[in-house]
Amino acid sequence: MLSPSVDSPAGADLPSGALDPVEPACPVEPALEAGQAPPDLLRAVAEASPFPMLICRKHDGVIVHANGKLGELVDSHPAELVGRRALELCDDATARDAALRELDCEGRVRERELRVKTRGGARLWAAFSLEPLQVPCEEHGRAPAVGREVGPELLVGALCDVTRRRETEEALSRSEARYRGFVESSSELVFAIDTKATLTYLSPNVSRLLGHQPSHLLGKALDVLVHGCDLPRLLQSAQRVIATGEEVSSDPRSQRERRARQEFRMLRSDGSARWFCAALAPIRNAAGEVVGLTGTAHDISSEKAALEELERAHQHLRDAQLQLVRTEKMASLGLLMAGIAHEIRTPLGAVQSTQRTISQALDKLGERLHEAFPEALEDSKLGRLLKVLTDSTRVVGDGSTRMTDIVQRLRKFSCAEEAKLCPVDVNAIADDTLALIHHELKHYVAIQRCYGEGVTLMGYPARLNQVLVNLLINAAQAVRARGNGKITLETRAMGDHIEISVSDDGVGISPENLGQIFSCGFTTRHGEGGSGLGLAISKEIVDAHQGSLEVKSQLGCGSTFTVRLPRSLSDCRKPNRGCRF
Ligand SMILES: Nc1ncnc2c1ncn2[C@@H]1O[C@H](COP(=O)(O)OP(=O)(O)OP(=O)(O)O)[C@@H](O)[C@H]1O
Numbered sequence: 395m396l397s398p399s400v401d402s403p404a405g406a407d408l409p410s411g412a413l414d415p416v417e418p419a420c421p422v423e424p425a426l427e428a429g430q431a432p433p434d435l436l437r438a439v440a441e442a443s444p445f446p447m448l449i450c451r452k453h454d455g456v457i458v459h460a461n462g463k464l465g466e467l468v469d470s471h472p473a474e475l476v477g478r479r480a481l482e483l484c485d486d487a488t489a490r491d492a493a494l495r496e497l498d499c500e501g502r503v504r505e506r507e508l509r510v511k512t513r514g515g516a517r518l519w520a521a522f523s524l525e526p527l528q529v530p531c532e533e534h535g536r537a538p539a540v541g542r543e544v545g546p547e548l549l550v551g552a553l554c555d556v557t558r559r560r561e562t563e564e565a566l567s568r569s570e571a572r573y574r575g576f577v578e579s580s581s582e583l584v585f586a587i588d589t590k591a592t593l594t595y596l597s598p599n600v601s602r603l604l605g606h607q608p609s610h611l612l613g614k615a616l617d618v619l620v621h622g623c624d625l626p627r628l629l630q631s632a633q634r635v636i637a638t639g640e641e642v643s644s645d646p647r648s649q650r651e652r653r654a655r656q657e658f659r660m661l662r663s664d665g666s667a668r669w670f671c672a673a674l675a676p677i678r679n680a681a682g683e684v685v686g687l688t689g690t691a692h693d694i695s696s697e698k699a700a701l702e703e704l705e706r707a708h709q710h711l712r713d714a715q716l717q718l719v720r721t722e723k724m725a726s727l728g729l730l731m732a733g734i735a736h737e738i739r740t741p742l743g744a745v746q747s748t749q750r751t752i753s754q755a756l757d758k759l760g761e762r763l764h765e766a767f768p769e770a771l772e773d774s775k776l777g778r779l780l781k782v783l784t785d786s787t788r789v790v791g792d793g794s795t796r797m798t799d800i801v802q803r804l805r806k807f808s809c810a811e812e813a814k815l816c817p818v819d820v821n822a823i824a825d826d827t828l829a830l831i832h833h834e835l836k837h838y839v840a841i842q843r844c845y846g847e848g849v850t851l852m853g854y855p856a857r858l859n860q861v862l863v864n865l866l867i868n869a870a871q872a873v874r875a876r877g878n879g880k881i882t883l884e885t886r887a888m889g890d891h892i893e894i895s896v897s898d899d900g901v902g903i904s905p906e907n908l909g910q911i912f913s914c915g916f917t918t919r920h921g922e923g924g925s926g927l928g929l930a931i932s933k934e935i936v937d938a939h940q941g942s943l944e945v946k947s948q949l950g951c952g953s954t955f956t957v958r959l960p961r962s963l964s965d966c967r968k969p970n971r972g973c974r975f
């Protein structure tokens with residue numbers, strides 16, 4: 395039986411010496427005792443084999459024959475190998491000991507891959523087998539000696555050079571290890587699914603990124619990992635990759651790729667979600683068929699949050715720009731109004747005083763005529779002329795009085811008044827506003843005024859006028875959208891607060907719009923000149939007065955807007971041009 399080498403840690407308790415080179419190494423087959431030489435037939439078979447082969451003695455492993463292919467493999471003449479121990483061909487002591495133990499236990503070595511060193515020092519990998527062979531003595535062609543009816547116990551060894559395959563495998567496993575290392579240390583989440591969207595791989599960093607144990611998710615549908623709202627889109631792309639074998643890139647550079655960019659939410663173990671962007675690539679089997687896909691997903695949650703923040707800032711900027719334009723327009727209109735009111739006031743004064751003079755003169759003329767020519771006045775034509783003149787003068791007087799009234803109210807709206815924080819009679823403001831927009835309402839809206847007592851507060855009358863104009867015009871538009879209807883303007887004193895409410899029985903506001911109507915730019919009257927600023931501006935003015943503006947509405951029934959204002963302002967924040975409005 396073969397024995398392990400003394401230097402083998404694994405074989406320390408086995409008999410030593412069996413692997414020591416036999417000295418001196420014979421360049422030719424050693425002289426074998428009768429019955430120890432391999433039979434000719436065996437030699438012939440070994441020589442004919444296309445594989446490297448050897449025949450060795452079972453009890454000490456000494457090679458008694460090596461074929462030419464073995465000589466080629468280890469770069470030696472076959473005769474040089476004869477006399478050496480078979481397992482000496484193996485260069486690795488541990489592997490050699492393991493082979494020896496197998497031989498000891500099993501009586502054979504079954505295709506072990508061992509390192510073989512050539513004479514030139516090159517190292518090869520060979521699949522090495524040793525099979526026992528008992529040669530019957532008859533085959534020697536001699537008569538068996540007494541007690542030696544069977545031939546020598548031999549082992550037939552075969553080697554197969556697997557260096558190429560081993561190197562390829564090693565390179566592959568090195569590359570796999572590199573890849574695994576890369577995947578595991580990367581911040582990208584790598585996943586793989588089969589054609590049924592079942593998870594077949596998840597990189598270990600899924601526990602760090604999403605708090606899941608990969609083993610809990612493997613074999614489950616992709617649904618467990620991807621947010622329900624984003625799943626259909628992702629599955630659609632996955633189907634496309636599987637059907638066409640085309641990759642989907644996460645690089646947003648080209649327009650096409652930007653469209654294909656897969657952004658979706660992945661679910662964390664605590665139920666929250668994070669945004670990822672993934673590149674998808676097909677997985678093919680040896681026949682080149684697509685059997686699944688891999689996704690390399692990058693966490694873009696912070697990028698998304700920054701973009702949303704940017705979007706909000708952009709929206710805010712747009713709102714501010716709109717407001718600025720509107721503010722400037724209002725300011726210019728205010729100035730224009732103040733200018734016009736001022737310019738009209740003087741000629742209007744002249745008209746009024748002239749009207750008064752004419753009126754007085756006409757009265758006197760009537761009296762004189764009556765005294766001097768009573769019969770003439772009996773003439774109906776003269777009397778009628780005098781009456782026409784008197785009536786016309788009264789109409790001019792009424793008109794000019796009304797014009798003066800309007801001019802005065804216009805001045806209250808204008809910039810000339812805006813800087814003054816002063817006591818405001820809310821009922822007077824309501825009347826002023828109604829008077830100014832009367833022309834807008836009179837044909838289709840019935841106005842009901844329900845004024846409370848003692849509704850005075852400290853405020854900016856021009857700005858509060860602006861709030862009421864916006865609310866009343868909105869109410870009128872809502873009523874007009876239904877044909878005609880009613881607006882109720884109510885004022886109430888509520889302790890240290892004043893309430894003003896504008897109610898209409900117009901079209902009302904849908905619940906989904908209700909939360910947006912105070913947003914700058916929100917309008918449902920796009921085609922009708924609505925800019926969506928009226929309520930935003932009103933709210934800002936009310937806020938600046940430290941008050942609140944609330945709405946209750948029912949679609950199809952009408953709306954009520956309620957302004958609640960404190961009687962006095964705790965500090966002097968001024969909702970004028972120094973402010974945004
Ligand atoms: N009384 C109301 N009844 C029904 N809808 C209303 C009423 N008041 C406001 N709304 C809704 O709120 C939206 C915003 O009103 P807001 O006054 O801010 O803008 P707008 O009237 O559309 O335009 P503008 O800037 O010219 O006033 C309106 O478009 C409308 O849909």
Ligand SMILES: [Mg+2]
Nearest residue numbers: 864868928929
């Ligand atoms: Mg409006």
